[in-house]
Amino acid sequence: MSYFDKRPPVKRYEHGSRVPGWDEAVDLTKPPATVPDPALTPVPAELREKIEAAMALYPDSKSASIPALHLAQQHHGWCSPEAIEQVACVMQLTPAYLTSVASFYDMFALTPKPKHDVYVCTNISCSLLGADEFYEQMCASAHGHEDIGVRGFECLGACDIGPMASVNGEYVGPLNLFDAQLIVEDLEAGRPVLEHKQLRNRAVADPQGRVADWTGIDPVGQEG
Amino acid sequence: MTPTHLLFDRIDEPGLNTLQGYEKRGGYSALRKAFAIPQAAIVEEISASGLRGRGGAGFKMGQKASFLPKGEMAKYLVCNADESEPGTFKDRELMQKCPHMLIEGMIITTFATGINHAFIYIRGEYELQADILEAAIAEAEAAGFIGENILGSGHSLKLVLHRGAGAYICGEETGLLDSLEGKRGNPRLKPPFPAIEGLYAGPTLVNNVETLATVPTIINMGGAEYAKIGTEGSTGTKLVSVSGDVQRPGNYEIVLGTSSREIIFDLCGGPKPGRTVKMWFPGGSSSPVLLEEDLDVAYDFDTLAKAGSMLGSGAIIVVDDTHSALEVAQKLTKFYAHESCGKCVPCREGTNWTHKMLARIESGEATPMDLDILASVQTQIIGNCLCVLGDAMAMPVGSIVAKFRDELEAEIEAASERANTVPVAPVQDAIPVGAH
Ligand SMILES: Cc1cc2nc3c(=O)[nH]c(=O)nc-3n(C[C@H](O)[C@H](O)[C@H](O)COP(=O)(O)O)c2cc1C
Ligand code: FES
Numbered sequence: 019m020s021y022f023d024k025r026p027p028v029k030r031y032e033h034g035s036r037v038p039g040w041d042e043a044v045d046l047t048k049p050p051a052t053v054p055d056p057a058l059t060p061v062p063a064e065l066r067e068k069i070e071a072a073m074a075l076y077p078d079s080k081s082a083s084i085p086a087l088h089l090a091q092q093h094h095g096w097c098s099p100e101a102i103e104q105v106a107c108v109m110q111l112t113p114a115y116l117t118s119v120a121s122f123y124d125m126f127a128l129t130p131k132p133k134h135d136v137y138v139c140t141n142i143s144c145s146l147l148g149a150d151e152f153y154e155q156m157c158a159s160a161h162g163h164e165d166i167g168v169r170g171f172e173c174l175g176a177c178d179i180g181p182m183a184s185v186n187g188e189y190v191g192p193l194n195l196f197d198a199q200l201i202v203e204d205l206e207a208g209r210p211v212l213e214h215k216q217l218r219n220r221a222v223a224d225p226q227g228r229v230a231d232w233t234g235i236d237p238v239g240q241e242g
Numbered sequence: 243m244t245p246t247h248l249l250f251d252r253i254d255e256p257g258l259n260t261l262q263g264y265e266k267r268g269g270y271s272a273l274r275k276a277f278a279i280p281q282a283a284i285v286e287e288i289s290a291s292g293l294r295g296r297g298g299a300g301f302k303m304g305q306k307a308s309f310l311p312k313g314e315m316a317k318y319l320v321c322n323a324d325e326s327e328p329g330t331f332k333d334r335e336l337m338q339k340c341p342h343m344l345i346e347g348m349i350i351t352t353f354a355t356g357i358n359h360a361f362i363y364i365r366g367e368y369e370l371q372a373d374i375l376e377a378a379i380a381e382a383e384a385a386g387f388i389g390e391n392i393l394g395s396g397h398s399l400k401l402v403l404h405r406g407a408g409a410y411i412c413g414e415e416t417g418l419l420d421s422l423e424g425k426r427g428n429p430r431l432k433p434p435f436p437a438i439e440g441l442y443a444g445p446t447l448v449n450n451v452e453t454l455a456t457v458p459t460i461i462n463m464g465g466a467e468y469a470k471i472g473t474e475g476s477t478g479t480k481l482v483s484v485s486g487d488v489q490r491p492g493n494y495e496i497v498l499g500t501s502s503r504e505i506i507f508d509l510c511g512g513p514k515p516g517r518t519v520k521m522w523f524p525g526g527s528s529s530p531v532l533l534e535e536d537l538d539v540a541y542d543f544d545t546l547a548k549a550g551s552m553l554g555s556g557a558i559i560v561v562d563d564t565h566s567a568l569e570v571a572q573k574l575t576k577f578y579a580h581e582s583c584g585k586c587v588p589c590r591e592g593t594n595w596t597h598k599m600l601a602r603i604e605s606g607e608a609t610p611m612d613l614d615i616l617a618s619v620q621t622q623i624i625g626n627c628l629c630v631l632g633d634a635m636a637m638p639v640g641s642i643v644a645k646f647r648d649e650l651e652a653e654i655e656a657a658s659e660r661a662n663t664v665p666v667a668p669v670q671d672a673i674p675v676g677a678h
Contacts, residue, residue, distance in 0.1 A: 075402045077316070077359065078442055083424035084407050088366070122426040122583075124408030125366045137367070141328045142527055142573045143485035143559050172410065172577050173328035173527075174367050177485030177559075178492040187369035218370055222335055223484075223492020223510075227250040239490035239511060 051114050054107040061104040065093045069108045083109065083119050087126055096127040124171070132167035134205050136160065137184040140170040143177035152181045152193050159198040166205055176217055179238055189217035192238055244471050248459045248479050249452070250495040253339045259374055261381040264342040270387060272458035276350045277395040284354035288457065290465030292477035297322050297413075297450030298526070298555050300543045309437035310355050310445045318446040319352050319360040320422065320436075321454055324406060324413035326365055328527035328577060329557035332481035333451035335493045337364070337371040340455075341378035345401070347457035349387060353397045355447060360399060363418050366407040376403050410581035414629045415448040416440075417583065428585045429629035452481055452556075472498035476542035480556050486522075487513045487562035496541065503537040506560055513562040520563045521645070525554020527574055528634030530641035531561075550641070567646035568653050571639055572600045578635035589632030592623040596639060606661025608654045617643050 030036055069086045073079035086109060090101040097120045099113070106113045120126040138153040153170050160166040174189065176182050182191030185201055190212040197212060204211040213219075219234035221227075236242070245251075257263035264270070276284055289304025310317060321344065325333045337344060348360050364372050379401055382388045390398045404422055411417040412427040419441050421427035440446025456478065460468050469477045476498040482505060485491045489511030496505055502524065506512055513519060521531040524541070530551045532539070539549045546553045561570055575597035584590045599616050602608045620636035620643070627633070643650065 078423065080424040081404075081422060084366075084421065085405065088405065088407065119424065119426055122409060123366070123406070126407055141577055142570065143329055143491075145569075145573055146486045146559075146561060146565060172580065173326065173330075175325050175331045175334050175365065177329055177331055177483065177557075180485060180491070184367060187367075189370070218338070221254050222250060222339070223490060224247075224250050224253075224494040226247045226495070227253040227493075229252050229254045229256070231256070232254055233256075237490065237492050239488075239492075 051112055053110050053112055054103050056107055059103055059107040061107055062093065065089060065104060066108050069105060073109065079109065080111065083111070083116060084123070087116065087120050091126060095133070096129065096131045098130070133165040134167065134186055135184070136166060136168045136186075136201065136205075137171035137174060138168060139172070139174045139176070139180065139182050139184075141173035141177075143173070144180035144182060147180045147192070149181035152183075152195060152198065155195045155198040156183070156201070159202045163202060163206065166202060178223065179215075179217055179220065182217075185211040190215045191217070244497075246471075246479065246497050247495050248471075249336060249340075249343065249455060249481060250493070253335070258340050259338065259342075259378065261342060261378070261385055264340065268462075269342055269458075270346055272461040273346050273349055273387065274393065276353060276461050277393060277397070281354050281356065284350065284461065287465035288354070288460055291460045291468040292465075292475075293453065293456055293460060293468070294476065294543060295450055296452035296456075296480065296556065298327065298528075300553060303449060303453050306437060306449070307351070307355050307447055309435070310357075310447060311438070312356070314356075316359070316442065316444045317355065317357045318441040318444055319348060319355070319357045320415075320418065320441060320446055320448045321348060321360070321362040321451055322413060322415065322418060322448055323362050323364040323368070323371075323451045324410075324418060325368070325451070325555075326410040326413050326581075327555045327557060328574075329483060329485055329523060329559040330526050330555040331483045331485075332493050332556060334368060334371055336451060336455055336481065337368070338374055341371075341375045342382065343458060344375075344451055344455045345378055345382050345387070347454040348401065349382075349392065349397075349399060350457050350461060351447070351449070351454060352399050353392075353395065357447065358398050358400065360401045361422060361441075362401070362403045363412070363422055364403060364405055365412075366405045372403060372405050379403060409583075410577075411583045411629070411631060414631065417629065418448065419446065426583070428583050429631075431628055450555075473540070473542050473544070475544040476553075480541075480553075482541070483555075483557045484510045484560070485557070486560040487517065487519075487565075488560050489514060498542040499540045499545075501537075502532075502539050502541045502558075505541055506537065506558065510560075513560065517562040517564060519560055520565065521561050521567070521570070521642070523551075523557070523559040523561075523638065525552045526557040527559065527577065527638060528630075529554045530637045531645065533645060566653065567642050567649050568600065568603060571642045572597070572604070574635060574638055575600055578631065582631060586627035586629075586632065588623045588626040592619050592632055593635050595619060596635065603650065603654050604657060606654075606657035606659070608658070610651050610654055612654070613643055613647060613650055 068089045072082040072085040086105045090105045094101040102113045102116050140149050156168050160168045176189050179191030181193050223237040293303045294300045409427050412421045416430035417427040436446040472478050519534045543553045579593040579597045582589045582593045620640035623632040623636040
């Protein structure tokens, strides 16, 4: 049997291609989406105020699209069509433009997402130290908790505490398999997550950077 | 004795992240000193210091600043705090513990180059650090270090903190500029370089956090004095982030030219007892890997380049002998395939295909010939795209294929034997649509 006969058939999508592409064609008979009419698009006053404040920070107000999407996501829980519509209305951009921006960045959710975000770093330094096992354990522990979304993430910039995770923005590590359950319990109880492993309290590893009266956590590998 | 710690000296001191704590240590004295010397002389001091960019490319900061056109026009300074290169976490510690050092460096730089608008582009995941910086900027504004006619110097500055939303490519300077303009973070064709045509088409200076945070030190000690630290081509100190298989991972400040072995073993304790260094990335995951026999190379820009790698962002990732080369390569390709912005074909397709080809080795469908194809894909990516994200995968992966060829061939053999006895699992798409 030759090498080529041994190869399994190439998986193809319904449309016959080996790459996913788009399953549904765009409906070109519909009118193109335009900038929403302020008179017809109610925007919560608080959200509008914050977006306008962000727009005022830049020479070109369009620069505020990412900050505005962050604000809308905080307000609505995700970048829903309604949220995008509201940002588009305040910023006077098309919803399509903002959707294209939102879809580029990992932190924006274009589908409904759970309330709590657990980003588990599965990049190189963390994975050398067991991040993939932790990720699986984290998924298992969060199973059945609808409000906890676990997601594998690229390097979060805290490889010194690997394996690590960002729980609602709070960096914690180094994590062992037992921590997965503790994270779930802390989240469900509304407590700060793994306080004894939070990066914010950790000393720098460089001995010259350290001070005698340090009250936080010692660097990884230098505890004691 | 020449100082060895310019940025990290007692950085853990409680309260150093506040204006009061920073000023107690002499903070903002460099700014006052800078206001008393002519603008051109400040750029000269920076040039004389030999300071090379700490973000990845190692370009001389003084030279880059001198490329900016002179005269009255809308010019911008952008601090690159995106820090997404796997293995890198030095800017994080600096911004969290001593944000005013960065802010002071930015004010001096804008004064020297006649810039009135500055931005800090910080990655969205760094929420704590962004909050700290925001508070520090507000403090500096209230104290009159930022705003109109700063300390009576006639210099005005508006400094805005901009939070990103999770995209590695926004660390690339032109991708960052597009993102800062409110677009998808696609890199631009260069030239024109940002110093000529950058943010809002105006001349723009883009520098890394650590580069800008070093400016106050240079003003305080003088460029010539700073240049005495380190080696001739790599002056000063460098923050290195060491991670992976070492016993004491973390950020360390070293004098450029220190032996890499000293960093990995003396400072960081080396791998766990009984294990050895299999390979190490000297400058983030984008740098070609080096082996155990390379451990004695001096850690500076030129020596690492001569050794066939690069200093990059100063992130050392150590891999010990319990890990396979295939596993490391797969982690890399998954990252770059996910982060490729998709604008240039060689990078978009090359990163994805490389990832799939490695998956084929694992599933036992590869032949040794695939290694040659794999290597040739890497050479076809390098130099053929608008930015070097593709190169950043091709260089380390190419070096792993070259240096661990025997191991990979053995893996191909073993995996295909396994596949012959066990039914082959159906081919999965390496990167499922919409998955992260
Ligand atoms: C894909 C890619 C990612 C990058 N990421 C970063 C980054 O996160 N932080 C950074 O400072 N520079 C990064 N750079 C380098 C920047 O393009 C740029 O060279 C640097 O910010 C210039 O600052 P410096 O001269 O002070 O080093 C990246 C480059 C590439 C090609
Ligand atoms: S690899 Fe996990 S934080 Fe960097």
